[in-house]
Amino acid sequence: MSYLDLANLEKSFGATRVVRDFTLGVDKGEFISLLGPSGCGKTTVLRMVAGFEMPTAGAIRIDGQSVTDLPPNRRQIGMVFQAYALFPNLTVAENVSFGLKVQGVARAERDTRVAEMLDLIGLPDLGARYPFQLSGGQQQRVALARALAPRPRVLLLDEPLSALDAKVRVSLRSEIRAIQRDLGITTIFVTHDQEEAMSISDRIVVMNGGIAEQVGAPFQIYNRPATRFVAQFVGTLNTLQARLVDPARGTVALGDSVVTLDRVVDRPAGSTLTLALRPEALRLGHVPDHDAVLPARIAEVEFLGSVIRVRAEVGGNLLSLDTFNRPDAPPPAPGSQVHLFAAGRDFILLDD
Amino acid sequence: MIRSSRLWSWIAFALGAAYFLLPLAGMFEFSLRARRGEYSFQAYQNVLGDPQFLATFGYSVLMAGFTIVLGVLIVAPTAFWVRLKLPGLRPVIEFVTLLPLVIPPIVIVFGYIRLYNTSSWLPMTGSALGTDILLMCGYATLSLPYMYRAVDTGLRTIDIRTLTEAAQSLGAGWITILGRLILPNVFVAVMSGAFLTFAIVIGEYVFAALLNRPAFGPYMVWMGSNKAYEPAALAVIAFSITWACMALIQLATRFQKFTKASR
Numbered sequence: 001m002s003y004l005d006l007a008n009l010e011k012s013f014g015a016t017r018v019v020r021d022f023t024l025g026v027d028k029g030e031f032i033s034l035l036g037p038s039g040c041g042k043t044t045v046l047r048m049v050a051g052f053e054m055p056t057a058g059a060i061r062i063d064g065q066s067v068t069d070l071p072p073n074r075r076q077i078g079m080v081f082q083a084y085a086l087f088p089n090l091t092v093a094e095n096v097s098f099g100l101k102v103q104g105v106a107r108a109e110r111d112t113r114v115a116e117m118l119d120l121i122g123l124p125d126l127g128a129r130y131p132f133q134l135s136g137g138q139q140q141r142v143a144l145a146r147a148l149a150p151r152p153r154v155l156l157l158d159e160p161l162s163a164l165d166a167k168v169r170v171s172l173r174s175e176i177r178a179i180q181r182d183l184g185i186t187t188i189f190v191t192h193d194q195e196e197a198m199s200i201s202d203r204i205v206v207m208n209g210g211i212a213e214q215v216g217a218p219f220q221i222y223n224r225p226a227t228r229f230v231a232q233f234v235g236t237l238n239t240l241q242a243r244l245v246d247p248a249r250g251t252v253a254l255g256d257s258v259v260t261l262d263r264v265v266d267r268p269a270g271s272t273l274t275l276a277l278r279p280e281a282l283r284l285g286h287v288p289d290h291d292a293v294l295p296a297r298i299a300e301v302e303f304l305g306s307v308i309r310v311r312a313e314v315g316g317n318l319l320s321l322d323t324f325n326r327p328d329a330p331p332p333a334p335g336s337q338v339h340l341f342a343a344g345r346d347f348i349l350l351d352d
Numbered sequence: 353m354i355r356s357s358r359l360w361s362w363i364a365f366a367l368g369a370a371y372f373l374l375p376l377a378g379m380f381e382f383s384l385r386a387r388r389g390e391y392s393f394q395a396y397q398n399v400l401g402d403p404q405f406l407a408t409f410g411y412s413v414l415m416a417g418f419t420i421v422l423g424v425l426i427v428a429p430t431a432f433w434v435r436l437k438l439p440g441l442r443p444v445i446e447f448v449t450l451l452p453l454v455i456p457p458i459v460i461v462f463g464y465i466r467l468y469n470t471s472s473w474l475p476m477t478g479s480a481l482g483t484d485i486l487l488m489c490g491y492a493t494l495s496l497p498y499m500y501r502a503v504d505t506g507l508r509t510i511d512i513r514t515l516t517e518a519a520q521s522l523g524a525g526w527i528t529i530l531g532r533l534i535l536p537n538v539f540v541a542v543m544s545g546a547f548l549t550f551a552i553v554i555g556e557y558v559f560a561a562l563l564n565r566p567a568f569g570p571y572m573v574w575m576g577s578n579k580a581y582e583p584a585a586l587a588v589i590a591f592s593i594t595w596a597c598m599a600l601i602q603l604a605t606r607f608q609k610f611t612k613a614s615r
Contacts, residue, residue, distance in 0.1 A: 052517055072520040083511060085518035089536040099522035143518075150522060 001064060003028035003186055004049070004154055009058035011044050011210075018044045020210040022058070029184040031177065033197035036207035037233065042190045045207075046156050049188065051075050062153050073102075078147030082159040084139040086131035092118070092142050093127035099150035117145035120179060137168040144176065148183065155180070157189040161196060173200050194234050198222065206230045222278075228350045231276050238277045238319040239350065244269055250344075255315065259292040262345035274350040279309070281346035282321040284332065290341035294319075298332045312340060376591070383584035395585035404571060405586075412560075412568035415484070416553035419491040420546045423499045424535075426492065428542065431504045432534055435512055449500040452493050457558040460490060465562070483563050490559040495549035502548065506541020507534070543601045551594055 002025030011019040019041040026032050034042035047053040049060060051072030060068045067075050078099075086095050093114050100110045118124045121141040131139055140160055147155060157176070161169040177200040180187050191197050197204050198218040206213045206221060206229070214226040225231035242252040242259070247269055250261035254275070267273065283290060296312035296319070308331045310321045321340065323331075332338055386394035399405050434445050452460075464486050468476035476482035512534060519529045535542065560567030572590075576583040 050517070050521055052520075072517070073523045073525055075521075076523075077521055079518065079521040081514050081518060083514050085511070085514040087515060087519070087533050087537075088510070089533070089539075098519070098524070102523040102528060146518075146522070152521075156521075 001061075002026055003030075003063055004188075005059075005061040006045070006049070007059045007061070009045065009048060009060070010056045011041070011048060011053060012056045018210050019048070019055075022210075022212055024205060024212065024215065026186055026188065028186055031180055031187045031189065031200060031202045033189045033191055033201040033204045034207055035191060035194060035197040035204050035234070037192060040207040041210040042192075042205075042207050043158060046158055046188060046190050049154065050077055050079050050156055076150070076153045077156060078150065078152030078154070079156040079158065080140070080143045080147050080160045082162050084131070084136070084143050084163070086139055086143055086146070088131055090130075091127065092123070092129050092131070092134070095131070095142055096127075096146045096149050098146060103150055113149055117149050120148070120182075121145045122175075135168075136164050137172055140164065140172060141175070144179070148179070148185070153186070155185045155187045157187065159190055159192070161191070161193075169196075176200065198234075206233060208233070225348060228274075231348055231350055236279050236320055237348075238279065238282070238317075240275045240277065240314075240317065240319075242273050242275050244271050244273055254292055255294055257291065257293045259342075259347065260344045261347050261349065263349070265349065276348040276350050277319070277342055277346060278348075279320040279322040281342055282319060283341045284310070284321065284323060284338060285341070286339070287341055287343075290343045292342040292344065292347075294340040294342070296338055296340045298334050298336050298338060301331045301334055303331065312338065314340065376588075379584050380588055383581055383588055386581040386585075395581035396589070398579075399575075399582050399585050399589065408566050408568045408571040409554075411566050412554050415488060415491065415567065416550045418488050419495065419553050420549050422488055422492045423495055423545065423549055424503075424542055427496070427499045427503050427545070428535060428538075429530060431500060431507055432512065432530060435504070435507050436516060445500075449496045452496050457490070457494060457556075458562070460493060461559050461562045464490065477563070480565075483565060487559055487563050487565050487567075490563075491549070491553045491556060494556065494559075495545075495552050498548040498552070499545035502541045502545030503538060506538030509541075510534075510537050540601075540605050543604060547597050547601055550597060554590065554593070 004024075004026040006022060006024045006026075009019055009022040010017065022041070022045055024032070034045060036042045044053060048055050051067070051070060055068065058068075059066055062075070062077075086092075087098065090098065096114045096117050097110045100113055105113070114127065115124070118127055121144060123138060123141055123145075126134065126138065126142075131142070134142065140163075143160070160176070161173055164172065173196055189197070189201065198221075201218055203215060203217055204221050205215045208229045214221060214230045216224075216226075221230060222235055225234060231237055240254060242254045244265055244267055245251040245253050245258065247265045247267060250263050250265050252259055252261060252265075252273060252275070261275075265273070294314045296314045298310060299313050299318060300311040302309040302311075303325070306325055308323050308325055310323065310331065311318050312321060313319075319340070383395050384391040384393065386392060386398070430445065434441055465477060466472075468474050468482070468486060470478040476486050515533055515537075516529055519533055524532075554568055555572070556567065557569035557573055559565075561570045561573075572583070572586055575586055
């Protein structure tokens with residue numbers, strides 16, 4: 001049994017079903033992200049775990065104990081909010097010690113723990129400040145320290161980085177992950193930012209329309225998306241139409257090339273398939289065992305530094321292609337005719 | 353152009369100031385004429401030396417204090433709960449809080465007397481304490497429109513939902529949330545509600561007169577119908593007290609470090 005168990009959770013607001021049959025097991029110390037577009041139900045799942053929403057059906061267990069009917073203040077769950085939610089009338093130190101005070105922890109121990117927490121978030125000297133005297137990033141660090149101080153059983157992060165600017169966002173997400181690993185605290189992170197989710201999670205739950213479309217490690221989600229939605233929502237995707245030649249061997253005709261996919265295709269021969277390719281799976285030069293060859297015309301070249309993003313026109317479709325920058329190989333000129341190469345195993349078969 | 357518009361602003365300000373200040377100045381000047389042919393503070397001495405003044409004023413201040421506590425205890429949790437859990441009920445609550453402006457105090461006080469007289473099921477008017485409690489309830493009703501609006505406006509300036517949820521996730525119960533987080537954050541609003549309540553209680557006549565309690569309002573009326581210069585002196589004293597209260601609120605706001613927060 002998992003440490004945090006969400007079993008067949010359902011939530012309806014009036015006639016609208018926001019979360020449908022959501023089941024997830026989270027191991028102790030695991031970092032899970034709920035990823036999905038706005039309105040997919042990810043925040044509702046988080047709020048049900050926190051106790052702010054009652055599930056219409058289903059159960060929530062922490063360490064084998066059902067918390068479904070417990071009020072939020074008795075669940076021992078720490079939460080960090082997008083809007084920081086620091087108490088404006090309390091100093092940083094008072095904010096951090098709030099949960100400890102509520103628990104009735106003695107003054108001396110509280111002070112020690114607050115100092116530990118402020119050290120942990122790298123703000124040891126700011127205890128006497130008020131929240132309005134801190135930057136957004138600092139406020140969110142304090143919010144994290146406040147949530148962690150009472151040693152919660154589970155940490156919930158509700159889009160904690162969305163209100164911050166890009167640079168702070170990247171540095172704070174690494175810090176959050178490092179602190180989470182240090183403390184070994186079971187964490188659920190809600191985000192609509194796929195890069196954020198992929199960079200810090202042990203596993204990602206991709207949600208859409210209130211259901212979990214796929215649960216898996218970032219590598220698996222990105223490279224082996226289970227549904228068309230996951231494939232299209234996570235990362236950039238090129239889609240191509242192909243004709244199935246041999247279902248048993250997985251051979252398809254793609255333009256003039258015949259490509260062997262790395263799987264058996266459960267469709268009749270001659271049917272049209274939608275295939276997808278990640279930008280980094282397409283190559284400009286010939287590579288051994290890349291048997292798909294696509295004649296293309298370079299439409300656009302974006303130089304991004306370490307990566308060069310090329311958009312090429314193939315049979316009326318625009319495909320994106322990423323290559324690493326190499327000082328000895330300048331990018332192709334727009335308008336030039338080239339051949340793009342891809343390996344059969346890199347094609348993702350999208351269900352219709 | 354800018355200069356002329358600024359001139360007009362000053363003229364408008366001066367006219368407004370004159371409208372409010374001239375009667376006050378006139379009243380003040382009149383209050384100094386108790387002795388024929390010279391200015392003196394005789395009327396003030398008479399008022400301040402009157403033991404009834406001190407008794408009635410002290411009584412009203414005490415009643416105002418209790419009324420403020422009662423008002424805050426009723427209004428703050430109600431406004432908080434309505435904002436947090438029952439936003440659909442806000443118009444209804446607003447309507448209810450406005451009723452004291454429509455229903456005359458005389459109606460309320462007769463209702464009280466009818467319901468709680470000595471031969472009723474709850475004979476509150478039978479004792480001084482019971483009558484004082486009735487009077488306090490009446491005052492709290494009168495100040496409800498002001499107190500509710502002040503607190504509700506204060507609550508609007510903070511994100512009470514998220515703050516409440518943050519506190520709940522840290523293990524706090526409702527009393528801790530209200531007492532340690534919500535009330536301190538709407539302190540200025542509560543204070544302005546309290547100040548309005550204070551002003552209402554100090555000047556209120558109908559409740560105190562009909563419930564026959566020794567309050568400041570009936571004393572002022574009695575003074576007004578029996579003396580010449582003392583009522584003016586009394587009014588000046590009442591104004592001074594009011595303004596002192598306002599200054600105190602301003603000071604309290606200034607010393608509150610966290611209110612500089614950009615919300």
